[in-house]
Amino acid sequence: MEYYQKVIIDILNASVNNKNIVFNEENGIDWNEVIREAKQHKISSLIYSAVDKDSLKYIDDNILAEWKKDIFKDNVTQIRHINNISQLVNNLNKQGIEIILLKGLVLRELYPRPEYRTMSDADILVKSKDYLVLEDHLIKNGYECDKENHPVHKCFMCSDHSLIEVHWKLINDSYFNGYTEKFENDVWKKSIEFNISGAKCKTLCDEDLLIHMCLHMAVHAKYRGFGLRQLYDVAIFVKNKNIDWVSFCSRISVYGISKFTKGIFEILNQIFDLNIPKDILKNQYISQQEIQLLLNNILASGVHGQKEEIVGFNISYKDRSDESYSKYNVKRLFKFIFPTRAELSYRYEYAKENVLLLPIAWIHHAIRGVFIRKYGFVKMIKYYLATLDVINRRKEIIKIFEL
Known part of the structure; x- marks a missing residue:
């Protein structure tokens, strides 16, 4: 663990225990690294709020001003997000559509301030029989449904609104060896009342919510x-x-x-x-x-x-029992260097229209990677190796923790 990461953990510890933490110049904190890491984990507001304000004088004025501006923007976005979801819940109540709010929409009430719990989407659970009614309501109100087929949810997008992830099922069974059917069957019976900015709905009971958090982390x-x-x-x-x-x-x-x-x-x-x-x-x-x-x-x-992964390398890791892991990594590298027509960006439209031009697109893709892209060939290899390290570590975790 790097020193700046330890500093972040100490700050989060103070926040969990409803305290402020004091630093001085002798602590030798690289605030650039702390701020960067906080942004990576989407906890900037939490970190800022738990640091004693006298300690902030050790941060460069320009860096501090930029950090405050980013936090302010994040908080405004989150407040707007909460209000949008509250309005949606009220509208669904009028139509008699019962939903359960999940994850961050509920947990944010336990944060020092609700807007400190950042969210880019809203997760809700609906009964299977009500899904089509809810989908129709969202589409009529300007949302578009993502065409991707997912076994447990659908995503709905609308300009100036957060993405809404509508679940009809909580657990993707393909990720677990355990028996989760009873969990799915009981959540509605044990659900409890919840209020989001004046809008009444439901959420999981405390035990189910904690279990769902653990199941969700296990999936990730x-x-x-x-x-x-x-x-x-x-x-x-x-x-x-x-x-x-x-x-x-x-x-x-x-x-x-x-x-x-x-x-x-x-x-x-x-x-x-x-x-x-x-x-x-x-x-x-x-x-x-x-x-x-x-x-x-x-x-x-x-x-x-x-x-620690970059676009192009972060093809989702899947545990494969039918071939060695090293062979799978070679396939990943091959797929990065020689993407399929469907995986090529708009820049290679000519190859999408004519398969005979695909080899030219690969050369074009390679030249851009070596000479034009900001990371260049050396950095490209460096990032690829870093990504493999992350994925190898993930594979070890899957084995150790019996996932």
Whole structure:
């Protein structure tokens, strides 16, 4: 762990425990790195709000002014986002469409200020029988439905509004070895009332919400990683809620994420001083080396799991049992150098229209990579190797934590 990352964790620890943290010049903090990392994990407002204001004098005035401006813009965007979702909920209530708000829409109420919990989309759950009615309502109100076929949700986009991810199912079964059907069946029966800026709706009960967070992190750990914001979500939730740990542990064992959840809780105990009961998942042994591996992956991932990956290399990792991993990496590299027609950008439209021109597009693509693009050939190789390191680490995590 780098020093600036330790500083960020110390600041988040103070925030979780509703304190401000004081720094002085002797701390030798590289605030450029701290601010950059905070932006990567989408926690800038959290970091700024938990630092004692006298400590900010050690940041260059221009850097501080730019940071404040970015935070202000983020906060305004999030307030607008909350208001948009509140209006949507009110409209759905008038039509008798029942929904459950998920993840950040609910967790933000536990943050020092709701707008500090940044979101680029809104996740809602609807009953299967109501999905088409909800889809029709969104389309009539200016939203477009993403054409991508996903087994558990659809995305809806509208200008000047946040993306809305409508779930009819919470868990993508292809990611888990455990039995999650009962979880899906019971969430509506156990859902509780929730209020978002005056609009009444529902959310998951506390235990289900915590389980859903853990399941969601497990998906991201397997698929593309997750960052410090998700850890803070769990920390602030556990800090403010009374969880029936016996019931919780019994259920996540059924869902097949016991060891992974144990790893997350070990990290939370260590970096946020949460004092989650030590006998939680006590039958799952995890070494400190494995804990560090998981934490390093979280630090390296950023909020959406791709901080150390670049476009072109970040083809989603899939655990493959039918061939060696090294062969799969060679295929990834080959696919990057020789993309298919569908994967080529608008710049290579000529090859999309005529397959015979595809080899010319590959040469064009290679020349741009070596001589024109800002990272050049050397950096391209460097980024590719860094990405492979991230993916190899992810593969190890999948094996260790039985995902």
